[in-house]
Every structure is written in structure tokens, then in C-alpha cells.
Amino acid sequence: MMAWYTANAVVVQATMTTLLLALSIQLPLRVGVFSFAGVGCFGIGGYTAAILYTKFDVDTWPAVALGTLLAGGLCYLLGLIIHKLSGLYLGMATIAFSLIVAVAATNGGSLTGGASGIFGALGGITNLHVLLLLALVVAGLAISEYGRFGRMIDTVREDPELAAALGINVGRYRKLTFLASGLIGGLAGAVTTLLRSTITPAEVNFHMVVVALTVIIIGGSSSWLGALIGAIVITWLPTVLSFVADWESIIYGFLVALAAIFLPGGVLGLAKDLIHRWRARRRPTPPAPPASEAEKIPGGEPSSPATERSLASTQGGTS
Amino acid sequence: MSRSQNDSADPRMIFEADDVAVHFGGVKAVDGLTFGLPEGKIIGILGPNGSGKSTLVGAITRHVPLTRGTLKFLGKDYAGDEPHLVPHRGIARTFQTVRLLEERNVLENVLLGTDSLTAGGRAARRLGQERAEQAMARTGCDHLAKVRPDELSYGNRRRVEIARAIAMEPKLLLLDEPTAGMGRAEKEEISTLMLSLRAEGLTQLIVEHDVQMMVDTCDSLLAMNFGKLIVEGEPREVVRNPAVQEAYLGKQAVKHA
Numbered sequence A: 001m002m003a004w005y006t007a008n009a010v011v012v013q014a015t016m017t018t019l020l021l022a023l024s025i026q027l028p029l030r031v032g033v034f035s036f037a038g039v040g041c042f043g044i045g046g047y048t049a050a051i052l053y054t055k056f057d058v059d060t061w062p063a064v065a066l067g068t069l070l071a072g073g074l075c076y077l078l079g080l081i082i083h084k085l086s087g088l089y090l091g092m093a094t095i096a097f098s099l100i101v102a103v104a105a106t107n108g109g110s111l112t113g114g115a116s117g118i119f120g121a122l123g124g125i126t127n128l129h130v131l132l133l134l135a136l137v138v139a140g141l142a143i144s145e146y147g148r149f150g151r152m153i154d155t156v157r158e159d160p161e162l163a164a165a166l167g168i169n170v171g172r173y174r175k176l177t178f179l180a181s182g183l184i185g186g187l188a189g190a191v192t193t194l195l196r197s198t199i200t201p202a203e204v205n206f207h208m209v210v211v212a213l214t215v216i217i218i219g220g221s222s223s224w225l226g227a228l229i230g231a232i233v234i235t236w237l238p239t240v241l242s243f244v245a246d247w248e249s250i251i252y253g254f255l256v257a258l259a260a261i262f263l264p265g266g267v268l269g270l271a272k273d274l275i276h277r278w279r280a281r282r283r284p285t286p287p288a289p290p291a292s293e294a295e296k297i298p299g300g301e302p303s304s305p306a307t308e309r310s311l312a313s314t315q316g317g318t319s
Numbered sequence B: 001m002s003r004s005q006n007d008s009a010d011p012r013m014i015f016e017a018d019d020v021a022v023h024f025g026g027v028k029a030v031d032g033l034t035f036g037l038p039e040g041k042i043i044g045i046l047g048p049n050g051s052g053k054s055t056l057v058g059a060i061t062r063h064v065p066l067t068r069g070t071l072k073f074l075g076k077d078y079a080g081d082e083p084h085l086v087p088h089r090g091i092a093r094t095f096q097t098v099r100l101l102e103e104r105n106v107l108e109n110v111l112l113g114t115d116s117l118t119a120g121g122r123a124a125r126r127l128g129q130e131r132a133e134q135a136m137a138r139t140g141c142d143h144l145a146k147v148r149p150d151e152l153s154y155g156n157r158r159r160v161e162i163a164r165a166i167a168m169e170p171k172l173l174l175l176d177e178p179t180a181g182m183g184r185a186e187k188e189e190i191s192t193l194m195l196s197l198r199a200e201g202l203t204q205l206i207v208e209h210d211v212q213m214m215v216d217t218c219d220s221l222l223a224m225n226f227g228k229l230i231v232e233g234e235p236r237e238v239v240r241n242p243a244v245q246e247a248y249l250g251k252q253a254v255k256h257a
Helices: A002-031 A037-055 A060-082 A087-106 A127-143 A147-158 A160-165 A170-196 A206-219 A224-240 A242-246 A248-262 A266-282 A306-312 B053-060 B083-089 B106-115 B122-139 B154-167 B184-199 B211-217 B235-240 B242-249 B251-256
Strands: A118-121 A197-199 B013-024 B027-038 B042-046 B068-073 B091-093 B172-176 B203-207 B220-225 B228-233
Touching: A002 A037, A002 A127, A002 A147, A002 A170, A002 A206, A002 A224, A037 A060, A037 A087, A037 A118, A037 A170, A037 A197, A037 A206, A060 A087, A060 A170, A087 A206, A118 A170, A127 A170, A127 A224, A147 A160, A147 A170, A147 B106, A147 B122, A160 A170, A160 B083, A170 A197, A206 A224, A206 A248, A206 A266, A224 A248, A224 A266, B013 B053, B013 B203, B027 B053, B027 B203, B027 B220, B027 B228, B042 B184, B042 B211, B042 B235, B053 B172, B053 B203, B083 B091, B091 B154, B106 B122, B106 B154, B122 B154, B122 B184, B154 B172, B154 B184, B184 B203, B184 B211, B211 B235, B220 B235, B220 B242, B228 B235, B228 B242, B235 B242
Parallel strands: B042 B203, B042 B220, B091 B172, B172 B203
Antiparallel strands: A118 A197, B013 B027, B013 B068, B220 B228
């Protein structure tokens, strides 16, 4: 185990940082916000941390924290401006945001190192640190996927008008999604940069959007678990099959096309579907109303016919 | 929850609309409606397709912007509310086409009615669960709790949507064609449910095409045409009114009748 880890530490690290970036794109998609601002936030977080660390002698963790917060704050401001856009228009606006970050990085002079970026920003971050941060982010996202919170987010995505009719403040959800996405993207950028000691404008371009989307589409967009599956596939494929590295773009494109056509919910969606079907087969269909149901309902009369009972049972009951 | 039934001659108005208009460009979908909903009654809105019924429901829930007019609920003007605030005031609705989360089971869909209206925490979760189970029992979909909506019949999908609205424990329930596509027996079940909710004092506004059901269930009817209120009153009288028959059947048919 230890030997395996030592041999593969770099790939494990890449899996975790890829996952963080993918999560910053997956969260807005799950709330129904078609935003790729997470990539721009990756750049903001990464550059901020690197500049603070190399030019202002700020320690590793304060640099990471400031990069994360700045990215979150800017992404929230972006959300305030554009959260009412939808679909492709929102997608375009957020990609433009990410490209603006890249342009600013390229033209930032000595502060950002221009087209060659910043070097020598090797902070004191270990894989264990990354794992802990990742666990924290995943825990937060997991909470947002289960129970009432998960249901409300699903409704905001699937049917915003219905969500409002159920009393859910759709606008607030959308705005807070920009904040959370910015924080995760910023964290991903800051951590990745101080791990690898370098960041360049080339890392904040459209290629990153494609990588994040590939991870999400292959794994599944409905849960962090899908992003984890996608991140593992994307980072390990080139190491398992060496020829993949040479044909990366073509093979990833092919995988995305296959997943989009045959697995609209990704690998995770396929797994969930199989579990659901397996459960449905074990359940007698259609389920008949159990005869003893009336006893459970306050005020119910066990002797009355099924429909009458079910419609009028709580009349006069303690509601 | 204690809803007192009010049988006095002039019951309190729970909801009042004054000169409400919704214009889409040149189209006057709703054009100057003034009416009130007496507490604890079932009021039906009658009118041919395109007469502005659903737009009116959308205006009441604040999904549709008003061109002019005021809306009062429990004496408070709420015309400036954003849509998501309306359920918190105690107004719940169902939709003309059933809207459910297909990936979530029936229980979770009904729980959605309580999710944003109850605070977080264990006690609230238990309360929400109780409310949802009760609502499912009343609408007759409690045995379907673990089934996904895409496996349900049309009538049962309607029931789940009504259960979700009931779970919100509203003071005013808006039902937009709740029995569309249902058979006679199913319609009667919905009718029975509405009457049992009325017995608890729940005010209901129903949009429906089935005139017979409206006459049997409603305390009074509002007849609309071209965005305006044409007749208002006791169901049988409204249905017999020549202006209503003309709006529904056309001038010629009324003449030959």
C-alpha cells in the first residue's frame, strides 16, 4: 500500500486537485446555474496565492485563504450582476469572465509574470492537507445533496417557478451558488498552484472548462460522487493506458460523446438507475393500499371503503 | 391548526382583488377584476379557454406581474411580494400541468411542500414528515410513498401534487384544473376531498372546466370572459346565466336552445 502510494503520489494529488476544480463547476450545474466561472476563480485563487507567497512573503495558509476568499468575493459580485441570465447566455458570460482573468494575468506585467506566469511558489502543502481540505468541501456539498436542502436545490434546478411557488427563494440560491463555486474554485487554484509551485495564464483558459466538463459528464452531474468517479477516470486513464496520453484530446472527446449519448447521468447515474430498477423489481407493482393503513391515520375508520377513508380520514383528526 | 367555519351571512374576506389587470403588450389577459374570497368557502372560476383564468391564478401567486390593481390577503396588500414570499403568507397552489420532481419519490415530492416553510432541525423534520404523511393519506397516495412519479398514473400524479399543496398547510388553496384528465370516480374523490378541507375552514379557489363538478362543489362561481368578470354568484344561477352560456357555447347555440 505504502509503496503503491509513493509511486503514485503525483497522480493521487492530481486526482484531488482536478476533483476540486470539477466540484466548483458541478455545484452551479446542480443548482441549475450554467456557470463556468469556477475556472476563472481557479485563476484568481492561484495567482493571488502565488503573488502573496512569492512577492509579499505571506505564509502558505494565509495565502491560500486570501486567494480563496478573493475568488469567492469576486464570483459573488459576478453572480449579483448576471444571476438572472440563464442557459447559454449565462454560460457565455461566465466563460468570458474566466477569459478576462486569463487576459489580466497575461497583461499583469511583473506582478503576474505575463505570459510565462509565476514560478517558485512552492508552499508547504502536503497531500494530506489537500485530502483534509477536499473532505471539508465534500462534506459541505454532501449536506447540500441530502434531505430537505437537497430536495430544494433539485427543485431550483428542475423548475424554478415551482420552487418559488413552494416558498423557495430561487434568487438567493443562485447568488449563493456563485459564492460557493467561487470559493471552491479559488481554493482549487490556490492549492494547486502552491503544490506545483507554478501558474501560467494557459491554465486559466478554455481547456480547463473542457477538463472540468469531461469529469462531470463522465462521472455524473448529480452528486460529488460523480465528480470523484470522473476525476479518477480522467487522471488515471493516461497512466493505465500509456497511449491515451498521446491521443488525450481525441479520446476524451470520444468519451464525452459516448457518455452524453448513452449515459446522460454519467457513470453514477447508471449505477443509481440500476439500483432503482433492482429495488423496483423486488417490490410488488403496483403496490396495493395496505388494508391496515387506517389504523395509522388519526380519526380513520378501518371499516369504510378505501377511497372514502383515504380522502376523509383526517377530517376531525388532530391536524 | 384551528380553522373556524364561518357560516354567517357576510363572512370575512380572506382575499381581495381590486381592479387587477394583467396586460401582455396589447393582450388584456386579465382586465380590471374586482372580487373577494370569503373565508372557508370554495369559489370556482368558470370561463372558456383563454379567458384569463390561469393568468389570474398566476397573478394571485405573484408569478405574473400586475399591470395595475391591488391584491390583499388577510387584509394586507401583498402585490409587491416576490413569488417565493406568497407561500409564506399562506397561499398554496397546484398547476394546470402537474409539476413534480421525477427523480424523487412521492413522499419526497410531498415533503417539498413543507421544506421551505418549516425551520431546519430534528423537530421540524419530524413535523414536516407528519404533515406530508397526513396529506398523502388524505389524497389517497400514502401507499405510493416510495414510488417515483414517472411510474404513476395521471390521476395519481394529480393527487401527489394536491398532497404537496395540502402539506403546505395553506389558508388559501388555489387549484388550477385539479381534475383535468380524470375519470368520473376520481373527480368525485377530489370533490369529496375539497369538501372535507372546507369543513376545516380552508378557503379554496378552483379553476375547472367540468361545470357539473363546479356546481356540486363550489359555494359560489365567478364567470370570466376576455379577462373580465361577467357574472358572479350562486353556482346554479351563474351556470344558467345567458351571458355565461353564450361565452361557453356561442350565441347561435344559445338562441336555438
